[in-house]
Amino acid sequence: MTEEQMEDVFDTYGLSSLFSRFKTPLYVTGLLDEVEEDRLGDFFDNIELSSDVLFDEFRFWFQYFSVAER
Numbered sequence: 001m002t003e004e005q006m007e008d009v010f011d012t013y014g015l016s017s018l019f020s021r022f023k024t025p026l027y028v029t030g031l032l033d034e035v036e037e038d039r040l041g042d043f044f045d046n047i048e049l050s051s052d053v054l055f056d057e058f059r060f061w062f063q064y065f066s067v068a069e070r
Helices: 003-012 016-029 037-046 055-068
Strands: none
Touching: 003 016, 003 037, 016 055, 037 055
């Protein structure tokens, strides 16, 4: 997924501030590089994150969600 696509999904779920905090770690880790927009949307539909969530927590829950959906 491109950076613009990631930003769109975060914005759609009202998490633009979270995206601005996670923009660099997402780029460095490549966590969402091979992920479809739908999977990230499904994640946000099913997992509620607080506004002060740390990137490592986000990464853990996203990877957990991705594995659990297989």
